[in-house]
Amino acid sequence: MNRVLKIHPKDNVLVALTDLAKGEGIHFENNVFVLADAVQAKHKFYMQDMQAGDSVIMYGVLVGKVTQPVFRGSIMTTANLKHAAQQYGYRNVVPQWQAPDVSKYQTRKFLGYHRTDGSVGTANYWLFLPTVFCENRNLDVIKEALHNTLGYAVTPKYKNYADQLLQAYTAGDSLTSFNPDSLQATSSKGRYFENIDGIKFLNHHGGCGGTRQDANTLSRLLSAYANHPNVAGVTILSLGCQHLQTQTLLSDIKRGETFQKPILVFEQQQMQSEEQLIKIAIHQTFIGLTQANKIERTPASLSKLCVGVKCGGSDGFSGISANPAVGYTADLLVALGAKVLLAEFPELCGAEQDMIDRSVTQAVAEKFIRLMDTYSAEAQAVGSGFHMNPSPGNIKDGLITDAIKSAGAAKKAGTSPVVDVLDYTEPATKPGLSLVCTPGNDVEATTGKAASGATLILFTTGLGTPTGNAVCPTIKVASNTPLVTRMGDIIDIDCGPVISGEKTIVQMGEEILEYCINVASGEVIPKAVQLNQDDFIPWKRGVSL
Template sequence: MSASTTNSFLQIHPKDNVLVALKDLPIGEVINWDNRIIILQDAVRAKHKFFIDELKPGEEVIMYGVLVGKAMVAISEGGLMTTENVYHASQDYAYREIDCSWQSPDVSGFESRTFNGYHRPDGKVGTANYWLFIPTVFCENRNLDVIREALYNTLGYNVTDKYKDFTTQLLQAYQEGRSIETFSTETIVASHPVKNRVFKNVDGIKFLNHQGGCGGTRQDASLLGNLLAAYADHPNVAGITILSLGCQHLQTQDLLADIQKRNPGFNKKVLIFEQQQSQSEDQLIREAILRTFEGLTEINKIERAPAPLSKLCVGVKCGGSDGFSGISANPAVGYTSDLLVALGAKVLLAEFPELCGAEQNLIDRCTDRQTAEKFIKLMREYDAQAHAVGSGFHMNPSPGNIKDGLITDAIKSTGAAKKGGTSPVVDVLDYTEPATRPGLNLVCTPGNDVEATTGKAASGATLILFTTGLGTPTGNPVCPVIKIATNTALATRMSDIIDIDTGAIIRGEKTIEEMGTEILEYCIKAASGELIPKAVQLNQDDFIPWKRGVSL
């Protein structure tokens, strides 16, 4: 990223007509910029933008070197960018013949490195070893909850016992007539889940509770089948228990066919229990627990072994973004992405509503016309569907995004696209399509945090790098999610969910390249089980299937 900076503000690209405040700047502050004196017309909080030129209504706002908005009213030099004076705008896009050659970063220090993963018979390598429970219909969610509580509590995967103990202490204090107004919330210390596991080589027992499988359209059930098949086939999954009611749209044989179609060589242990064919609910649950326990003893025999870094498949995601996302965490993850691509690994960039404004750059990076045209088709269809119901990509930024400096969708999206680095786009994948080509892949998902991470894992991500400026507890059942803060204040305040702090970039203490290299080092340790990301420790197993409706 080309950038000019001081300790107070930053110009991201030489063409930009706005500067980003790196700290709070008062009204009347004198800005020395490019041999000019600019007087701030408004107070500018850190992460927000101010103009270095006067703009007339309709004139373009340029950031990251591209169109991100237009002036609604006349704007003074030194004026603050707000939703009252700027509206979303982005350039049109189309395929064009262009040289997409790429200067890859130096990876000599990583070429001989390995991670310790779980090798699967089909040649894939997992970063974790999970047993997965899959319901074919929402009617089985309660049974999954009962089984989860039984297995988690007994086998050492429960991380919520500390809250039960805390509630017990509150009850005891109440019964003894003691005040609970000042009762300490720090009295219970969480025990690390790994220390209590019965099966040391089973990293978790995961459950895909969902609201589908019946009652919707047959197309919904079919799409859900493809998604569940992708999770069954995931490199981090070693065995599966399927619970079916029996009468639902998504029949068990259809799910098994979807799995076989996705991977004809699929040979993982699959246990199937159909409630309408069982003697009782009690018998169903006991049998499912018994047979799954037997399966756990088998997959516990699988041990980690060295694998080249080219076997990694890393998804990149942002959520709870702020005005620093496109400056610190996202570009740092982008450099990590470039390192991974240069090493022969796969990188997955999704969230199509958050690529609005970055389309032309990504199209120009596509390795062939077919790939570019598939991306264009998916983007235009998605945006048209949103407009058909009175919405659109321009309505993507949340109140929290706007409050922290992301005034238009194009600003948010262009900064979000930085997670994909600079490498060529080798493939474009529709929802649930598997990534098969090493390099940068674009995956069609919503921007919604959980729907997006759910889709990345379906395409094969075995780690997800998740950047955030505001903080979010999002995780995934089968793919470890690594949380990366854009600023140190967040990393300090929400240290229980943040793994990596990129605030040193904002302070000028580290470069994007240095931070990106550190992130890759963390990935290697996490992929090897040496470090356990906070989302995994906390069992933040979020799973929301996308029905292909309008979700931004």
């Protein structure tokens, strides 16, 4: 196993692949670097003496400038490096791309749910939408009833654990000596509707009380979910007096002439009681479920896939293992005619020029520039900025500046041309790689990807992130093996073998594609789906990094 890595020939820092001791001599490319500091795995050290203001290069791009003199072999820290990124602009570059060989995948199929608009879902969900936060409690009541009765509830081991604690307490036993590891998991009830993969509830805090623009954006977001290929039917609960009126939402949902899914609408202020609302909603939805259950999986071309690529809880290995492996998967998918979505605009800070130069037209490039500039200006107007994106966990595990984080995050997009740039809630319509304007916030980003049509999400993580999406199966890809050892209950794929040298990026990328095909066919259920990690957070277009 190599002990250090130089990511790009232009770089002037090395990445530690394992813990390195102070005073140790590191041999690399006919040079010996005597370490002035201990360097933990994932962190970096300087390859040369540098003065304040000198540029630091990683991934071949500017990622920061040193703030004080540093010496060859000294560790990179927030004390000696600040964020910096190169200026960007349209340069009329014609993107060149060598697509990977996909001949062995050309005839491959996945088993999906074919919709009347020509799209193909990787799952078959029934969706509950509230027009306003006032209906969240009613959604919770209905969710408890339907999930428990129809077999969609998570294994009730924690309820059993609470029951055991209560029994111990009532029996006079000591609770401090109660062993949580003694808990035995119980089998969850099997699903009654074989072809319904889940009943999903999009609780939110909008629809009224904010600006009318917020309500309109929420309407477009909810309508995008109703139109999602993974959704078979929709139940809408409305209060009646809120900003987001039911008719507005229905108009947004049905603006496409191909929309033919069943929609059930119930308005509480037109009912005699809350009980009547809940009973009739459950009754009518149950009837709808019996019809949606008749839809079965049938073969579909891999070109019908739409895969979102996302990172969260990133570490210093994310940009050299999980992200480039997912990037190779993205290139395979694009070569097969599928759609790939890259979001998180704050995490493209420093990678903008590459995305601009890869844009297929000037219009695409200029839309990206406009959205990035507007977003950045909004952050700066409140005293913030993209440079404040890295979290304490990111920094602790080697991502010292936003440009370092972004340069590694952009690797998830592979190397293919950028065919389109989508504003928040805009649908992806073109095969190939599209950029989607969302925050870096994990759930806001996955929420936006699904709204643009992602039917699977590849979510890389170096620290461990327990999140998913309500309608889009989310596959967790770890950057390192120790994370899988600690948090294997939420991780699906281990890219640690890339760090150890046991596997190449190409091998790992092909493995990830095979996993995607199995998930898309319903043959493998990702951990996030098993755990009902149905996260959904609308973005109000305020400053969220």
